Amino acid sequence: MIHMKYGFYFKKRFPSPKDKKWTGDGYCLRIEDGAVKADKDYVICLEKDPNKDFVILNLTDIQLRLPELRQDADCVAIAEKTIRKLVEKVKPDLITVTGDQGFGDRTEILRVGGMIDRFGIPWAPVFGNADNRADKGLLTGEQTFLYENAFKNCLLKAGPSDLGYLTDGQTRYGNYVVNVVERDDSEKGFRLVRSLIFMNSGDEESYNEADYSGQERANEDEYSRLTERQIEWYRAMVRSSSNYGRIPSSLFLHIPIHAYNEAYKAAKNPLGGWNVGYENSVGEMREVSGTPPFDDGVLTAIKEEASTDFIICGHDHRNNYIITHNGVTYCYGLKTGKGCYWDKDMTGGTVVTIKKDGTVSARHEYCPVKVIGLPRWIYPIAALVGLATVLLIVLL
Numbered sequence: 001m002i003h004m005k006y007g008f009y010f011k012k013r014f015p016s017p018k019d020k021k022w023t024g025d026g027y028c029l030r031i032e033d034g035a036v037k038a039d040k041d042y043v044i045c046l047e048k049d050p051n052k053d054f055v056i057l058n059l060t061d062i063q064l065r066l067p068e069l070r071q072d073a074d075c076v077a078i079a080e081k082t083i084r085k086l087v088e089k090v091k092p093d094l095i096t097v098t099g100d101q102g103f104g105d106r107t108e109i110l111r112v113g114g115m116i117d118r119f120g121i122p123w124a125p126v127f128g129n130a131d132n133r134a135d136k137g138l139l140t141g142e143q144t145f146l147y148e149n150a151f152k153n154c155l156l157k158a159g160p161s162d163l164g165y166l167t168d169g170q171t172r173y174g175n176y177v178v179n180v181v182e183r184d185d186s187e188k189g190f191r192l193v194r195s196l197i198f199m200n201s202g203d204e205e206s207y208n209e210a211d212y213s214g215q216e217r218a219n220e221d222e223y224s225r226l227t228e229r230q231i232e233w234y235r236a237m238v239r240s241s242s243n244y245g246r247i248p249s250s251l252f253l254h255i256p257i258h259a260y261n262e263a264y265k266a267a268k269n270p271l272g273g274w275n276v277g278y279e280n281s282v283g284e285m286r287e288v289s290g291t292p293p294f295d296d297g298v299l300t301a302i303k304e305e306a307s308t309d310f311i312i313c314g315h316d317h318r319n320n321y322i323i324t325h326n327g328v329t330y331c332y333g334l335k336t337g338k339g340c341y342w343d344k345d346m347t348g349g350t351v352v353t354i355k356k357d358g359t360v361s362a363r364h365e366y367c368p369v370k371v372i373g374l375p376r377w378i379y380p381i382a383a384l385v386g387l388a389t390v391l392l393i394v395l396l
Helices: 002-010 066-071 073-090 107-116 140-149 228-242 259-267 300-305 378-395
Strands: 028-031 035-038 043-047 054-059 094-097 122-125 174-182 190-198 249-252 306-315 323-325 328-332 348-354 360-366
Touching: 002 107, 002 140, 028 043, 035 043, 054 073, 066 107, 073 107, 073 348, 094 360, 107 140, 107 323, 107 328, 174 378, 190 228, 190 328, 228 249, 228 300, 259 323, 259 328, 306 348, 306 360, 323 360, 328 360
Parallel strands: 043 174, 054 094, 094 122, 190 249, 249 306, 306 328
Antiparallel strands: 028 035, 054 348, 174 190, 323 328, 348 360
């Protein structure tokens, strides 16, 4: 049913989601029509085979912008071939996309979404800072409508409309939960294995350094934090899952939280390699982490709720480290394709495996591909030659 998306190419505008205020409560799960469902439309349940691991393929920063879609055939071909090869090799139960599919343009969303939706596998994206830029494309509400309606297998939900706003006043849509569950013979009829929390990490904001006295600035960037309201919502989602046992959770977002800086400093040995106790760490940091420059309060919430043990982000195309620090694994998703900028030896996807006991592991699946393409300057010449040929035929 890939054809669902094509009708949306001809529509200029789309409706924004209905205004849904969050009342501060969580959610409840139940068996309905033979499936596990939640009483909130932004909480989805995916059933796991009790005898198998649940495999997630994470893609990130595909970032096919309109100029690349129109002029750079190699860039598009590399993205498509990379995704296809990864799906064929990994055989995931779920595909996640940690942001920056493009710049929020309708054509970008339909093109990138179509690359993923065709496999018939559930997929769950989040908005990246580039996706949130309305001056480059659709409003976030319109983008949400497109994700929810143009694709058959996309799980993204608008979520509550009052969790936060972008610098231009737009709503930070796209906060939702995917629960991995197993059916069993218990009184409830199911077991919640792991809760996956997807959040819109925003774009950019202004920071007043006086508000963060005593803190060392992590970078010179102005990337956004999760809002206080989002953190409250996160706490409520974690507490909701805890009603079904001691349930671990994972956080999927685009901009890495500030705690990534602390983890890297603790793990990396200035003389090379990893410090003692971090020998299982992998990957590199080839560019400064684009976290919020000051403490964002997320790690405090994670520690107090004692549920989230795995975080995966995108955003920095040349970083791909995976570090476990104080019980939390901080993972940079491996960039997918060459869109925007890349290192050729650092492309592919990240495989996140939820094991039978609910624990999680992560590894990178490197996927360099070669495509046969033509230089851009050939296309206008070919067009002129074709036009001249047609004219000659007509005149003669």
